[in-house]
Amino acid sequence: METKNIQHLYRRIGFGILPVETYKLSSKSKKVIINNLFTASKKVTPLEVDTSEIKEIFRSMVDIKKIDPDTRRKIQKISRKKQIEFNIAWINRLSNTPEILREKMVLFWANHFVCEDNSITYIQQFNNTLRKHALGNFKDFVNAISKEAAMTKYLNTKQNKKQKPNENFARELMELFTLGVGHYSENDIKESAKAFTGYSHNLQGEFVFRKRTHHEGDKTFFGKKGNFTGEDIIEIILEQKQCAKFICEKLYRYFVNETIDEKHISAMVNVFYKDYNIERVMRFMLSSEWFYDEKNIGTKIKSPIELLVGLKQTVPTTFKNPKQLIYIQRLLGQVLLKPPNVSGWKGGKNWIDSNTIVLRLKLPSMLLNNAYISKLKQNEASESVNTEKELFKRKMGNRFNVKTNWKYFNNQFKNVKIDAIENHLIACQINEGTKAYLSSLKKVSKQEYCIQLMSLPEYQMC
Amino acid sequence: MYTTYVVTRISNVLIMDRRKFLKQSSLASSLFFVPSFVRAFEEVASNKLGYKRLVIIQLSGGNDGLNTVIPYRNDLYYKERPSLAIKEKDIIKLNDEVGLNPSLKPLKKLYDKGYLSIINNVGYPNPVRSHFRSMDIWQTATNSNEYSQSGWLGRYLDNFGKQPYSAIEIDESLSLAMKGENVNAIATQDAKSFYNLSKDPYFKNLSKHKNDAHLSEHNLGYLYKSMIAAESSAKYIFETSKTYSSLQEYPNNKFGKQLKTTAQFINSGLKTKVFYTALGGFDTHVNQINTQKRLLSQYADGIEAFVQDLITNNTFKNTLILTFSEFGRRVKQNASIGTDHGTANNIFVIGENLKKQGFYNNMASLSDLDDNGDLKFEIDFRTIYATVLNKWLEVDDKKVLNRSFTQLDFI
Numbered sequence: 001m002e003t004k005n006i007q008h009l010y011r012r013i014g015f016g017i018l019p020v021e022t023y024k025l026s027s028k029s030k031k032v033i034i035n036n037l038f039t040a041s042k043k044v045t046p047l048e049v050d051t052s053e054i055k056e057i058f059r060s061m062v063d064i065k066k067i068d069p070d071t072r073r074k075i076q077k078i079s080r081k082k083q084i085e086f087n088i089a090w091i092n093r094l095s096n097t098p099e100i101l102r103e104k105m106v107l108f109w110a111n112h113f114v115c116e117d118n119s120i121t122y123i124q125q126f127n128n129t130l131r132k133h134a135l136g137n138f139k140d141f142v143n144a145i146s147k148e149a150a151m152t153k154y155l156n157t158k159q160n161k162k163q164k165p166n167e168n169f170a171r172e173l174m175e176l177f178t179l180g181v182g183h184y185s186e187n188d189i190k191e192s193a194k195a196f197t198g199y200s201h202n203l204q205g206e207f208v209f210r211k212r213t214h215h216e217g218d219k220t221f222f223g224k225k226g227n228f229t230g231e232d233i234i235e236i237i238l239e240q241k242q243c244a245k246f247i248c249e250k251l252y253r254y255f256v257n258e259t260i261d262e263k264h265i266s267a268m269v270n271v272f273y274k275d276y277n278i279e280r281v282m283r284f285m286l287s288s289e290w291f292y293d294e295k296n297i298g299t300k301i302k303s304p305i306e307l308l309v310g311l312k313q314t315v316p317t318t319f320k321n322p323k324q325l326i327y328i329q330r331l332l333g334q335v336l337l338k339p340p341n342v343s344g345w346k347g348g349k350n351w352i353d354s355n356t357i358v359l360r361l362k363l364p365s366m367l368l369n370n371a372y373i374s375k376l377k378q379n380e381a382s383e384s385v386n387t388e389k390e391l392f393k394r395k396m397g398n399r400f401n402v403k404t405n406w407k408y409f410n411n412q413f414k415n416v417k418i419d420a421i422e423n424h425l426i427a428c429q430i431n432e433g434t435k436a437y438l439s440s441l442k443k444v445s446k447q448e449y450c451i452q453l454m455s456l457p458e459y460q461m462c
Numbered sequence: 463m464y465t466t467y468v469v470t471r472i473s474n475v476l477i478m479d480r481r482k483f484l485k486q487s488s489l490a491s492s493l494f495f496v497p498s499f500v501r502a503f504e505e506v507a508s509n510k511l512g513y514k515r516l517v518i519i520q521l522s523g524g525n526d527g528l529n530t531v532i533p534y535r536n537d538l539y540y541k542e543r544p545s546l547a548i549k550e551k552d553i554i555k556l557n558d559e560v561g562l563n564p565s566l567k568p569l570k571k572l573y574d575k576g577y578l579s580i581i582n583n584v585g586y587p588n589p590v591r592s593h594f595r596s597m598d599i600w601q602t603a604t605n606s607n608e609y610s611q612s613g614w615l616g617r618y619l620d621n622f623g624k625q626p627y628s629a630i631e632i633d634e635s636l637s638l639a640m641k642g643e644n645v646n647a648i649a650t651q652d653a654k655s656f657y658n659l660s661k662d663p664y665f666k667n668l669s670k671h672k673n674d675a676h677l678s679e680h681n682l683g684y685l686y687k688s689m690i691a692a693e694s695s696a697k698y699i700f701e702t703s704k705t706y707s708s709l710q711e712y713p714n715n716k717f718g719k720q721l722k723t724t725a726q727f728i729n730s731g732l733k734t735k736v737f738y739t740a741l742g743g744f745d746t747h748v749n750q751i752n753t754q755k756r757l758l759s760q761y762a763d764g765i766e767a768f769v770q771d772l773i774t775n776n777t778f779k780n781t782l783i784l785t786f787s788e789f790g791r792r793v794k795q796n797a798s799i800g801t802d803h804g805t806a807n808n809i810f811v812i813g814e815n816l817k818k819q820g821f822y823n824n825m826a827s828l829s830d831l832d833d834n835g836d837l838k839f840e841i842d843f844r845t846i847y848a849t850v851l852n853k854w855l856e857v858d859d860k861k862v863l864n865r866s867f868t869q870l871d872f873i
Contacts, residue, residue, distance in 0.1 A: 069748060070800045116594075170608070301681050330635055340638065341598050346611050349684055353636060353646035354626050358660045361689065365662075373664040396658065428682060432784035433671035455664060457685035 003423075005292045011427055012300075013037065013286065014100040015309040018412045019424050024371055034286050038279065041102035041135060049085045051121050053078050053425040058203055075119075082120035084157045087329075088322045088337045090127075091259065094305070094310040100457050105134035105282075107305065108254050109141075111344040113177060117150040121457050122205045123337060126150040129444040138247065138276035142177065149201035155342065157199040162215035167193040170233075172342055178237050180246045184222075187305050191219040196230045242271035248281065255285060257296050264290055298428030300366075301348055302462045307360060310462075311454070314412075314425070315368050316405040324400050331359055357457075363452035368404050371396045373446040373455050375441065382444050406447055418443050425453045428461045446462035514854055515728055515777075517737045518615070518639070519785040521761065523744035524593065525568065526754060527790035527807040531580055531825070534561050538793075538828040545566025546750060546795040557677035560825060565758035570812070576819040577769070578812055579872045581846065583826040585806035593745070593803070597788040601639035603844050603863050614847055615736050616642030617862045618855070624648075628693045630727065632720040640738055647736070648695055651723065657700035660693045669693060706730035710771035713763045717741045721768040728826035729775040735855060742785060748798040760863065761785075769812065782854050783812040786843070793828055794835050798799065805832070806839035809846060811872055818872045845870055 001209070006025050010017035017025075025033055054075055067075075091250045097103050109130045117123045128146045133141035145151055146169070152158045155169035163378055170193035174184045198214030222236050237243055248258055248268040256264070267288070272281040285291060291457045302310065307326065311317065319325045329335040333356055334345055345351075352360075365373045370393035376386055413421060422430065430438070434456060453459060499503040501844055529546070532553055538549045553561035554570050562569055572578040588606040590596045595606075602610035612620070618630050620642035627645035631640050640647035650656040667736050669690045706729050720739045727734060746753050765783070772778035790807030806826060826837040848867035851859035860866050 073748070144482045299681060301685070333635065341594065341609060343609050343611070349681065350611070350641075352646050352685065353641070353689050354688065354695050355650070355656070356635065357685065357688040358656070361665060362659050362662065373662060375664055375667070421563065431672065431686070432684070434668055437667050437671040452664070455662075456668070457682060457689055460685055461682055 001026065001028060003031055004297070005030070007424070007427070008297045009033070009037075009286065010100075011209055011298075013104050014362060015094065015104075015306055015313050016462070018314065019416050020412055022424070023415075030287070034283065035386065037101045037286075037333070038135075038283060041099045043099060044102070044132050045097075045099060046131060047086070047089055048124060048128075048415060049082055049089055049120070051082060051124065054121055055204075061203075078117055078372045079120045083118075083123070083337060084322065084326060086120060086124060086127075087326060088319075090336050091305070091309065091312070094309045095316075101282075102131065102134050105278075106130045107249070109134055110336075111339070111347075112250060113145045113151070113343040114339045114342050115148070115150050115154045116339055117153055119150070119205075122148075122150040123152070125205050127337075133278075133284065135279040136277075138272075138278055139234065139238055140276070142173075142238075143231055146173070146196065146234065147199065147207040149205040149207070152199050152201055152207075157196055159202070160193060160197050160199065161213040162194070162197045163213070165190070165215070166192045167309075169193070169196055169199075173234075174237065176343055178234075178243045178246060179240060180242070183240070183242045183246075188221055191221045192228075192233045192288055194219050195221075195228045195233045199230060232399070238276060239270065241273055241459075244269045244276070248272055250273065251281070251285065254347075256291060261290070264288070298426075298458075298461045300462050301351055302460055303345070303347060303351060304329060304334035304356075305336065306462060307332070307363070307460065311364060311367065314450075314454075317367060318403045320401040320403065324402075328400075332356055332363075360460055361455055361457065364459070365451050366396070367400055367402055368406075368454075369447070369451045371399070373451055374444050376444055378440065378442050380442060382442065385444050385448065409450065410446060413446055416446075418446055418449055421446060421449055422453055425450065426456070426458050426461075430456070430458050434458070435436065475542060513780055514662065514732075514856070515735055515737065515781045516854060517724060517781060517783045518739070519761075519765075519783065520637075520740040521594075521744050521757075521785065521787040522597070522737070522740050522742035523746075523787075524789045524791055524803055524808065525744040525757075525787040526746060526750060526801050527787070528793060529750070529754060530563050530566070530758065531808050532561050532563065533559060533828070535559050535823045536825075536828055542794040542828070544795070545799050546801070548751075550729060556820070560821070563754070563758050565755050566762045568762040571766070572769065572812060573820065575808075576816065577814060577818045579818050579820065579822050580842060581809045581811065581822040581870075581872065582824060583806045583837060583840040584754065584786075584809045584843050584846065585789070585837070586842055586844070587839075589805040589836070589839070591789065591803040591805070591834075598638060600786065600788050600843060601637060603847055611641070612643045613636075613637065613639035613641050614862055615639050615738065616646065617864075618642075618736065618851065618857065619645040619647060621861045622855070622857045623735065625695065625733075626691060627699055627732070627734055629738070630732075630734050631701070631738040632723050633738075633740060637738060637740070640736075647738070648699070650696075651704050651720065653696075653700040653723075653727075657696045660696040665689060665693060699727070702732050703727050703730045708771055710767055710774065712767045713760060713770075715760055715764075716749060716838045717760050718767065721764045722771075725768055725771040725775075728772065728777050728781060746791070747796065747800040747802060750795075750800040765812065779814040781813065782850065783810075784846075785810040785812070785848065790837060792829060792835055793837065804834075805836040809843070811846075812871065816872060822870070822872050841870070842867065846872075849873065 002221060003022055003026050006022055007017055057075060091433060094103055115126055129144050129148055133144055155172055156166045157169040160166040167189050170189050175181050194215040198210040200210050218225055221228060221233060248265050252260060267299060268281055271284045333351060365371050370389050372389045372392040376385060528549060532548055534553045552564045554567060555561040556573060558844055569837040586606055590606050599606055601613045603614040604610045615629055623629060623645060626645060626648050629640055631637060632651055633649055634651055636646060636649040674687050676742055703726050706726060708726055712722040722736045743757055758817050769778060772781055786809050787807050789805055791801035791804040796802050809816060830838060832838055844863055845867045848859040848863055849870045851857055851862055852869060853873050
């Protein structure tokens with residue numbers, strides 16, 4: 001497989017690829033490489049932080065129906081701390097995992113089945129449900145999501161009772177999770193909400209079906225009439241070809257191009273509609289020739305997480321104060337586990353505003369190089385970099401307390417000529433003017449050149 | 463809209479007598495260099511010719527409106543809040559029925575001067591009691607069952623703002639309210655560090671070398687454009703705001719600092735129409751009294767300093783301050799001497815030229831509640847937005863709110 005295509009594949013199903021691995025793969029065929037990706041992601045490794053403290057509180061409670069305010073506050077306090085831990089663990093997982101395709105899919109699904117909850121136990125369980133079904137069957141996936149404690153809380157299915165239906169979940173199920181706006185009627189929402197009455201959970205976060213609050217009786221949904229359950233409703237939704245189309249379009253926009261190509265979508269829908277097997281449609285997409293079209297390469301704006309994880313992958317970085325990693329996510333506009341609302345992050349150009357662009361460009365140097373970007377001209381002496389760097393370090397280089405592993409980077413790029421580094425770090429064509437400016441600068445070292453490249457708008461593309 | 467505004471102002475200036483004209487222009491570095499020529503007069507214009515500004519203050523977490531503006535003669539208030547009601551003797555009385563939380567003494571002064579208008583019972587149909595959802599609704603100005611990715615002030619920017627810095631949030635990140643479909647406002651707490659972050663000569667050189675031919679509407683072109691816009695905004699905000707420093711003393715807390723920065727931006731003549739800032743922590747489910755007391759003091763003391771600062775600099779008359787919270791709280795106190803999430807709430811409008819000073823409308827009924835035991839709203843918050851857009855910022859409110867709302871007459 002061509003180097004260029006390997007890099008493109010890995011930028012989309014992961015966070016990029018380093019030279020050593022790229023060379024290793026370049027002798028293999030596309031088919032083998034893609035096969036290996038799926039084989040490596042067969043396994044599901046749950047992401048977990050230690051929540052025994054909370055579980056212990058649950059166990060010790062006499063009456064699980066009533067939590068007193070003190071206990072509630074205690075649980076909330078632990079939960080907040082653990083959510084930060086989970087966020088960091090998730091970033092670390094993304095930066096270093098053999099199951100890269102599955103993990104990238106989890107990130108995708110987390111912005112599809114959008115959910116937020118204060119309880120670490122529920123949200124951790126939810127997150128691992130995403131992981132479990134990420135490459136599985138879409139119908140099983142939707143059913144599992146509809147029964148997740150965090151989701152029944154988030155979209156008020158818990159409050160959806162036959163005496164007083166709450167349509168929140170039914171609406172988002174169709175609008176955001178399966179069909180897209182305009183492909184159902186208000187009556188479909190009302191009727192399907194009845195089918196999801198009784199969906200709830202217990203304290204431990206297990207699904208509970210409350211028969212007493214469930215609406216028994218006929219519902220009319222998409223022209224069919226019957227005493228439908230929630231599972232029946234999902235079955236009927238998936239019978240609509242629009243559902244397959246909606247999901248394929250979303251996958252396409254995330255993995256291929258923000259601009260839809262109807263021909264490609266209809267080819268994907270033909271594969272997906274048959275059995276809603278996510279792995280199969282992903283395999284089809286990644287194997288197709290159009291996936292590697294020039295117009296799809298290096299044309300997407302990285303999400304904040306893609307940017308951060310990509311940096312960490314190239315130059316391994318440990319935050320001595322993990323809260324700073326959360327802080328950076330907040331400044332960049334994407335804190336894992338904290339979506340803006342149920343429709344998730346909009347992505348693309350929406351990541352960019354005056355603040356985030358400035359931070360994105362300055363972040364690589366601040367994290368990895370004492371905030372210093374070399375501007376040394378061809379004829380200047382390399383030594384002056386060190387004195388300048390000291391100056392920067394004192395001024396703004398200490399803003400983040402991180403440990404960086406440049407040795408790892410240097411090993412990875414040992415056999416890469418300094419001029420060729422950009423082929424590994426930059427996904428798109430570098431703007432002509434920028435290229436001219438870069439070539440007027442001295443290539444002091446691989447590290448300094450790497451920082452110069454990472455500080456370009458071009459580095460924001462994948 | 464903005465452009466014509468500037469043109470009118472320049473033409474106003476041109477009618478000015480020639481001597482004054484030359485005197486003021488000499489401040490600019492070069493008389494014949496057009497940009498500084500324009501800038502010199504814009505600075506004059508922005509203070510003298512009524513450059514109106516809107517300051518929004520968000521009380522995050524759901525401030526308990528009923529313990530903020532208190533119906534101290536209403537028996538139901540004391541009955542529903544046996545250990546949470548504020549004692550009549552502590553209440554700052556505004557009239558025979560209603561008084562303010564003891565922490566709000568500075569607001570009483572504004573009230574007495576006619577600088578405060580309290581709009582009671584503001585909310586929206588089918589209220590949502592989730593913080594983030596309700597906040598979204600307030601910030602996007604949509605119906606409670608609609609989702610929008612742009613905020614109302616962002617859409618104001620889209621349609622009527624000229625530059626990203628036409629709206630500034632004094633905070634570390636940007637609220638949804640300030641995000642438009644095409645233009646986003648600036649968020650900064652500190653003009654200097656924003657400028658420092660952006661001013662690396664490396665980026666300046668990239669901007670200089672930018673090759674337009676290859677940077678069309680594509681994503682990469684968008685990044686370059688954003689980079690250049692950010693650089694110039696950061697520079698403009700920093701260099702303009704540093705020309706003025708306030709002598710006013712502010713309370714030494716985050717909110718006080720944010721207001722101080724806001725005043726500095728306003729008084730330095732920054733061409734910004736909208737400022738946004740927030741004070742959080744109002745989610746008082748437990749032991750509400752002390753928490754709310756502390757927060758309302760921070761709010762009122764900050765506002766007092768802010769208003770004084772603006773008055774000193776003759777900018778108060780052109781500034782309107784709007785304070786809101788995403789919802790009020792339940793009428794009945796809960797078991798932890800706190801309150802749970804509720805619905806309608808009061809809004810404070812502060813300014814010099816208010817049409818309806820004091821109370822805009824009556825207090826909410828405490829006997830006619832909804833099924834949850836919450837207030838039934840009377841005034842849709844979007845009618846307030848529409849009024850502010852139309853009568854204060856003087857733009858077509860329908861373009862921003864995407865539909866027509868009744869205009870109120872508080873300004």
